[in-house]
Amino acid sequence: xxxxxxxxxxxxxxxxxxxxxxxxxxxxxxxxxxxxxxxxxxxxxxxxxxxxxxxxxxxxxxxxxxxxxxxxxxxxxxxxxxxxxxxxxxxxxxxxxxxxxxxxxxxxxxxxxxxxxxxxxxxxxxxxxxxxxxxxxxxxxxxxxxxxxxxxxxxxxxxxxxxxxxxxxxxxxxxxxxxxxxxxxxxxxxxxxxxxxxxxxxxxxxxxxxxxxxxxxxxxxxxxxxxxxxxxxxxxxxxxxxxxxxxxxxxxxxxxxxxxxxxxxxxxxxxxxxxxxxxxxxxxxxxxxxxxxxxxxxxxxxxxxxxxxxxxxxxxxxxxxxxxxxxxxxxxxxxxxxxxxxxxxxxxxxxxxxxxxxxxxxxxxxxxxxxxxxxxxxxxxxxxxxxxxxxx
Numbered sequence: 067x068x069x070x071x072x073x074x075x076x077x078x079x080x081x082x083x084x085x086x087x088x089x090x091x092x093x094x095x096x097x098x099x100x101x102x103x104x105x106x107x108x109x110x111x112x113x114x115x116x117x118x119x120x121x122x123x124x125x126x127x128x129x130x131x132x133x134x135x136x137x138x139x140x141x142x143x144x145x146x147x148x149x150x151x152x153x154x155x156x157x158x159x160x161x162x163x164x165x166x167x168x169x170x171x172x173x174x175x176x177x178x179x180x181x182x183x184x185x186x187x188x189x190x191x192x193x194x195x196x197x198x199x200x201x202x203x204x205x206x207x208x209x210x211x212x213x214x215x216x217x218x219x220x221x222x223x224x225x226x227x228x229x230x231x232x233x234x235x236x237x238x239x240x241x242x243x244x245x246x247x248x249x250x251x252x253x254x255x256x257x258x259x260x261x262x263x264x265x266x267x268x269x270x271x272x273x274x275x276x277x278x279x280x281x282x283x284x285x286x287x288x289x290x291x292x293x294x295x296x297x298x299x300x301x302x303x304x305x306x307x308x309x310x311x312x313x314x315x316x317x318x319x320x321x322x323x324x325x326x327x328x329x330x331x332x333x334x335x336x337x338x339x340x341x342x343x344x345x346x347x348x349x350x351x352x353x354x355x356x357x358x359x360x361x362x363x364x365x366x367x368x369x370x371x372x373x374x375x376x377x378x379x380x381x382x383x384x385x386x387x388x389x390x391x392x393x394x395x396x397x398x399x400x401x402x403x404x405x406x407x408x409x410x411x412x413x414x415x416x417x418x419x420x421x422x423x424x425x426x427x428x429x430x431x432x433x434x435x436x437x438x439x440x441x442x443x444x445x446x447x448x449x450x451x452x453x454x455x456x457x458x
């Protein structure tokens with residue numbers, strides 16, 4: 067099997083540029099534009115979209131058979147420094163995979179140049195055993211740069227399959243590569259955030275929070291983080307949403323008073339950073355159907371040549387925070403839902419907060435499984451890095 071696959075990879079570059087590549091051609095869905103990452107891509111028909119779990123994930127699709135992942139196609143976009151080459155970045159990702167305790171017998175079978183969307187790229191084929199399952203993965207790395215970008219973007223396209231699906235690996239890669247087109251990189255559009263998707267939830271902390279469909283979302287020890295990367299701001303997560311949970315005493319169960327304290331902190335932070343802090347709105351709101359309190363402020367940097375603006379910081383940011391003090395559980399908690407976005411999107415940010423708050427709910431411990439479901443895909447280590455790359 068490995069010998070046949072290596073032989074096939076020898077003509078991988080030609081496969082990516084041709085229309086043929088399999089006895090049964092790979093049929094693709096309609097290409098989707100991902101404007102924040104500056105790329106459009108089509109996924110094979112029959113592949114199921116999965117929730118994103120890393121800031122640099124763009125697409126994550128999988129095929130399940132008998133609740134077992136047998137194929138996956140993912141696309142990530144990493145901000146990289148000017149000195150990084152696609153080969154060097156690929157080497158760093160290979161090193162990360164070698165450190166993953168779930169992966170055994172990792173072998174680099176072949177590497178070859180491969181063009182993607184008119185750019186020079188680098189393709190690699192590898193085999194490994196992931197939690198006892200023999201697996202093959204083909205990856206393509208390509209770096210994009212442009213005058214409008216403060217950083218370069220390294221796109222990583224990965225196709226993964228179990229050993230029994232090996233004949234579909236390279237045809238799938240070739241078909242998806244041929245569908246890739248570079249588009250203009252744009253700031254994430256809050257107004258186009260779309261319908262809310264799957265919730266991130268934590269029964270121990272008593273919450274469930276749905277995310278916009280194309281946003282990444284991860285749990286933290288004290289809540290959750292979600293958002294979308296802005297590559298025009300050097301790869302910063304903007305917009306970003308943080309949910310902070312905090313145990314409270316009976317004398318703190320006042321959402322308005324708790325929110326006022328947070329507003330005071332926002333003002334103090336602005337002063338320390340030599341910024342202005344303008345309150346756009348504040349007042350009662352709802353969260354999980356209960357009485358909450360919300361404020362919205364814009365923090366702006368002083369216009370002074372002595373205070374240069376960092377590449378990752380916009381001239382102003384809008385902060386919208388909604389606070390709920392929930393006391394009807396064994397552990398009373400304050401839930402602080404904070405949205406941060408570019409200052410010029412203040413109106414859209416407040417509208418998005420209404421949508422996010424509508425997707426927030428309080429849950430009981432019984433609604434949260436204590437173990438990972440059997441349907442959870444197990445291809446993650448092959449389709450994304452095990453650690454976040456160093457910031458450029």
